[in-house]
Amino acid sequence: xxxxxxxxxxxxxxxxxxxxxxxxxxxxxxxxxxxxxxxxxxxxxxxxxxxxxxxxxxxxxxxxxxxxxxxxxxxxxxxxxxxxxxxxxxxxxxxxxxxxxxxxxxxxxxxxxxxx
Amino acid sequence: xxxxxxxxxxxxxxxxxxxxxxxxxxxxxxxxxxxxxxxxxxxxxxxxxxxxxxxxxxxxxxxxxxxxxxxxxxxxxxxxxxxxxxxxxxxxxxxxxxxxxxxxxxxxxxxxxx
Numbered sequence: 070x071x072x073x074x075x076x077x078x079x080x081x082x083x084x085x086x087x088x089x090x091x092x093x094x095x096x097x098x099x100x101x102x103x104x105x106x107x108x109x110x111x112x113x114x115x116x117x118x119x120x121x122x123x124x125x126x127x128x129x130x131x132x133x134x135x136x137x138x139x140x141x142x143x144x145x146x147x148x149x150x151x152x153x154x155x156x157x158x159x160x161x162x163x164x165x166x167x168x169x170x171x172x173x174x175x176x177x178x179x180x181x182x183x184x185x
Numbered sequence: 186x187x188x189x190x191x192x193x194x195x196x197x198x199x200x201x202x203x204x205x206x207x208x209x210x211x212x213x214x215x216x217x218x219x220x221x222x223x224x225x226x227x228x229x230x231x232x233x234x235x236x237x238x239x240x241x242x243x244x245x246x247x248x249x250x251x252x253x254x255x256x257x258x259x260x261x262x263x264x265x266x267x268x269x270x271x272x273x274x275x276x277x278x279x280x281x282x283x284x285x286x287x288x289x290x291x292x293x294x295x296x297x298x299x
Binding site: 071075101103110113115118162174176177178179 | 219228229230275
């Protein structure tokens with residue numbers, strides 16, 4: 070149980086284009102999903118918290134117009150990197166928190182984004 | 186504010202020997218503590234958590250961790266290390282009194298050698 074998927078696992082795009090990453094909870098409903106960014110050999114940096122049916126809450130320093138988050142259902146959240154630039158290249162990981170007072174975040178396998 | 190410290194960037198241990206990965210935390214309320222493991226180019230896998238109750242928590246793959254309130258520590262342990270345990274380990278904390286954001290440590294690379 071508690072499986073979270075991400076798609077795509079790897080994406081290469083040209084500078085200036087937009088990329089959408091999907092995060093799905095496969096066997097549970099997730100009231101809250103989180104989006105993280107991880108640099109090589111570094112810890113995870115929380116970008117935003119996404120609640121189903123409401124606007125995402127962004128961490129300080131994260132541009133909400135650049136990293137669009139949509140949490141349209143209890144099993145799907147999407148992160149769109151708009152007008153991507155090489156400095157946006159990174160490993161993006163989502164996590165999901167179940168309903169009913171769940172405390173454990175379950176993580177997706179991550180998406181490697183390379184912007185040329 | 187909440188924070189986590191993992192003082193060792195890397196821990197080396199011989200296969201079959203016990204291993205310890207250290208973690209200390211700071212949180213204003215009651216701590217919810219977690220250990221996750223990450224293999225290369227993968228997401229994080231949940232190992233174990235402490236919420237309340239017994240200070241010794243047992244988790245996946247033979248790992249356990251001991252909550253020590255006076256030392257504000259939550260060290261990860263395993264009695265007998267395997268080469269396949271080699272990975273990046275993250276300790277994380279959240280304030281049990283409110284909010285659901287996790288704060289992660291900087292990670293400890295565990296290398297288990299034959």
